[in-house]
Amino acid sequence: xxxxxxxxxxxxxxxTVAASLAAKWPGPLxxxxxxxxxxxxxxxxxxxxxxxxxxxxxxxxxxxEKCTYCRKCAELCQFKAISVMGRAILTFPEMCHxxxxxxxxCPEGAIGVTTRELGVVERGVARGFIPCLTGRLRIGxxxxxxxxxxxxxxxxxxxxxxxxxxxxxxxxxVSCPAMSxxxxxxxxVLVTEPTPFGFxxxxxxxxxxxxxxxxxAVVVNxxxxxxxxxxxxxxxxxxxxxxxxxxxxxxxxxxxxxxxLAELDGAMGERFAALCRALKQRAEEGVHA
Amino acid sequence: xxxxxxxxxxxxxxxxSITAAFAHLAENKVICDLDVDxxxxxxxxxxxxxxxxxxxxxxxxxxxxxxxxxCGTCLGxxxxxxxxxxxxxxxxxxxxxxxxxxxxxxCPEGAIDFPSRHCGTRSVSDTRFGPMVHAQxxxxxxxxxxxxxxxxxxxxxLAGEMGRDLILCDGSPGIGCPVISSLSQxxxxVIVTEPTPSGLxxxERVASLCEHFRIKVAVIVNKHDLNPDHTAAIEExxxxxxxxxxxxxPHDTVVTEAMVARKAVTELEDEHFGRRVRDAWTxxxxxxxxx
Numbered sequence: 001x002x003x004x005x006x007x008x009x010x011x012x013x014x015x016t017v018a019a020s021l022a023a024k025w026p027g028p029l030x031x032x033x034x035x036x037x038x039x040x041x042x043x044x045x046x047x048x049x050x051x052x053x054x055x056x057x058x059x060x061x062x063x064x065e066k067c068t069y070c071r072k073c074a075e076l077c078q079f080k081a082i083s084v085m086g087r088a089i090l091t092f093p094e095m096c097h098x099x100x101x102x103x104x105x106c107p108e109g110a111i112g113v114t115t116r117e118l119g120v121v122e123r124g125v126a127r128g129f130i131p132c133l134t135g136r137l138r139i140g141x142x143x144x145x146x147x148x149x150x151x152x153x154x155x156x157x158x159x160x161x162x163x164x165x166x167x168x169x170x171x172x173x174v175s176c177p178a179m180s181x182x183x184x185x186x187x188x189v190l191v192t193e194p195t196p197f198g199f200x201x202x203x204x205x206x207x208x209x210x211x212x213x214x215x216x217a218v219v220v221n222x223x224x225x226x227x228x229x230x231x232x233x234x235x236x237x238x239x240x241x242x243x244x245x246x247x248x249x250x251x252x253x254x255x256x257x258x259x260x261l262a263e264l265d266g267a268m269g270e271r272f273a274a275l276c277r278a279l280k281q282r283a284e285e286g287v288h289a
Numbered sequence: 290x291x292x293x294x295x296x297x298x299x300x301x302x303x304x305x306s307i308t309a310a311f312a313h314l315a316e317n318k319v320i321c322d323l324d325v326d327x328x329x330x331x332x333x334x335x336x337x338x339x340x341x342x343x344x345x346x347x348x349x350x351x352x353x354x355x356x357x358x359x360c361g362t363c364l365g366x367x368x369x370x371x372x373x374x375x376x377x378x379x380x381x382x383x384x385x386x387x388x389x390x391x392x393x394x395x396c397p398e399g400a401i402d403f404p405s406r407h408c409g410t411r412s413v414s415d416t417r418f419g420p421m422v423h424a425q426x427x428x429x430x431x432x433x434x435x436x437x438x439x440x441x442x443x444x445x446x447l448a449g450e451m452g453r454d455l456i457l458c459d460g461s462p463g464i465g466c467p468v469i470s471s472l473s474q475x476x477x478x479v480i481v482t483e484p485t486p487s488g489l490x491x492x493e494r495v496a497s498l499c500e501h502f503r504i505k506v507a508v509i510v511n512k513h514d515l516n517p518d519h520t521a522a523i524e525e526x527x528x529x530x531x532x533x534x535x536x537x538x539p540h541d542t543v544v545t546e547a548m549v550a551r552k553a554v555t556e557l558e559d560e561h562f563g564r565r566v567r568d569a570w571t572x573x574x575x576x577x578x579x580x
Contacts, residue, residue, distance in 0.1 A: 008327050010300010010462040015487065037463035038298050038494060043486040078347060078390050099389030100368055139494060140501045142434065142466035145387075149370070172300045172462050173326035175432035179384055196548045197305065197329040204327055208428030225542065227549050252540065256516035258486040 001283045002166040004185035008201030010172035012191045013221035018169040019044035020262035020272040022130055028164035029130055032155045034181040035171040036135035036144050044260050047124030047132035055150045056115035057098040062089050066110035073102035118147040121154055131158050144177050174208035186283040191219045195226035215286035222247040242278045290448055291577050292456045294475045298491030300462035302481045303511040306544050308459040309333040310566045312418040313553040318455035321444040322423040323471040325436045330459045336414030336421050344409045346435045347388040350381045356400035363392035384429055420447055434470030464498045478504045483512045484519030506532040509569055512540035536569025
């Protein structure tokens with residue numbers, strides 16, 4: 001099964017929950033960081049790095065000898081990545097989405113392929129037995145979805161032979177990257193905090209993810225802080241709150257030292273072991289629903 | 290005219306609470322929420338909408354099943370996995386479609402429509418702190434940065450018309466397209482971070498992005514007393530890279546109390562946290578004037 005940990009608002013505790021699930025998961029697991037802009041899961045699981053793969057996107061490389069400046073490529077391109085001005089053709093590789101349209105439409109076969117580096121996928125093993133994958137966007141690269149697609153393909157290859165479950169640390173927000181991080185999952189864990197910002201972004205996330213028809217489970221972090229609207233909302237929507245993490249300074253300090261919350265003490269360990277079981281059950285309910 | 294963008298790399302470090310306080314303190318400005326994906330500034334500023342418009346960006350492919358012959362050309366050409374086939378019937382997954390038009394152009398039956406994509410709304414509003422430009426993307430839409438650019442353009446236009454000399458922007462987390470768009474033409478990036486491994490790691494990345502685009506960086510360490518070692522590491526990074534340390538703010542529940550009261554933290558009676566935010570704002574003003 002695949003568990004995606006998402007949130008809407010950033011900084012609510014996605015990585016804390018994902019790392020704790022990885023630490024307490026019963027059975028084989030692959031831990032995947034799909035927050036490629038700011039990946040943090042490795043800071044807590046501390047995997048031993050075993051490989052780095054550079055991921056690139058195919059972008060056009062024009063052979064001006066063959067180009068007749070017919071403009072068909074520029075007319076097709078929706079991203080202003082290729083343009084013809086008189087008898088000059090210019091490409092803007094950083095704008096290119098890599099759709100391959102210009103290459104396919106060119107009647108002269110004048111457009112070949114070069115590449116733009118999107119970032120890397122780091123592979124490692126945490127605690128001697130948890131394979132970890134981290135997508136890391138190159139600084140200055142604007143587009144995260146193509147790198148994320150690559151990481152998602154890699155995680156399936158990693159998990160299949162060992163029949164492992166997968167925990168995904170998703171990016172914040174509810175736009176395209178966050179959606180694509182949860183589309184493969186069997187259950188979505190929504191981490192929120194009972195503050196006005198936490199609640200508002202949580203409601204956006206629920207709206208965004210509900211049409212996917214996947215079972216969802218809620219973790220309320222920093223419980224005791226703020227107001228009670230998130231509880232009311234979950235009751236009204238029938239969203240189960242599966243765990244609460246209290247608002248305590250010792251928890252914040254534990255996190256600030258790069259330690260895994262599930263390993264704070266025995267009680268916290270049991271709380272996350274129970275969360276793992278609850279999520280397995282939620283995912284199964286989803287299958288039978 | 291000056292532009293400040295408040296960003297963080299990591300989410301949840303306090304960007305929006307600090308931007309709201311600056312909006313309270315700054316004079317003669319236009320406020321702009323560039324986090325169009327999960328915007329929160331309006332929760333504190335309670336904007337009264339003056340003008341709201343639909344936002345359209347790009348197009349999406351839609352297969353007309355009546356005209357589709359089931360040849361599968363689109364499936365073979367789509368590089369985004371957006372064409373789904375079910376028993377010889379084809380359709381486009383709108384979440385995966387990037388609007389590249391390749392399937393539309395190569396469909397031998399001309400069976401694929403290409404309507405424009407209605408992605409969200411954008412607004413110009415009045416707030417107790419002055420005019421505000423903001424937006425909301427619909428869930429699942431591509432956060433392409435185009436909406437961010439439009440909001441900045443709108444804010445500049447408004448500032449010009451109203452004779453305002455500062456644009457104060459709340460940015461989004463991350464380092465991708467929306468953040469890159471928000472940095473364009475900015476005079477100063479204020480990066481709000483926290484003394485945790487994630488805070489430090491993400492600060493380094495987003496500050497490198499600012500350097501890449503040659504944007505001056507000021508850093509605010511929020512919750513600085515949570516971990517003195519990491520705070521020292523952040524300050525060391527600032528010294529080594531020439532970023533201005535604009536302030537250190539304590540770990541304090543007053544930030545959440547202000548949020549629940551729908552106020553900027555500087556509007557509360559508390560002077561412990563508020564005074565430090567005012568000090569940080571004084572440093573930032575000095576940086577803007579020195580430019």
